Amino acid sequence: MLHISVCYASANGEFLRPLTVAPGTTIGQAIEMSGVLEAYPDINLTTQPVGIYAKKKTLDTVLRERNRIEIYRPLVADPKESRRKRAARREGAPGRTGS
Template identity: 75%
Template sequence: MASEMLEVVLCYATARAEFLHTMQVAPGTTIGQAIEGSGVLLAFPDINLVTQPVGIFAKKKTLDTTLRDRDRIEIYRPLVADPKDSRRRRAAKKDTAGSRAPA
């Protein structure tokens, strides 16, 4: 019955495209099963579930994690830049701009 199904959302984004898919799954469905059934692997063949982590609401989980109603499944991409390095560059740039004497 439809009332026994769980509603989950699968999210994946690249710099150029995003995949947001709401789907109904049976109780007991795992993250891996939902990903395979969503079509995201066909739309983004470069996804590698062996190396790319997955999670629910920004908390890393394993592919065999059982889903609950209204879970948001996320497939994470490798970071383009190290966040610590990015912060250091911004802080250095701000210090340089702030050290200029007013004209």
């Protein structure tokens, strides 16, 4: 048997469930067994990526001992646009000079 965990973080709370699964179990099967889809019905596995320790994987990826399955939420803001806005604020701050 393999010891794994399934985690998901939403704006309303966190889900972290340790599971014991049979060898050959896939990410998709473990997510189904965990109960996260019942706890967070807004999860859509066809559009939301999943991964193991911050590395994106497919739902048919076979699990290994101590894997932590993560279900990722869509980004609220575009990281590139956020960086541009921060840089623009820094450039306009008093007492700073450009190089």
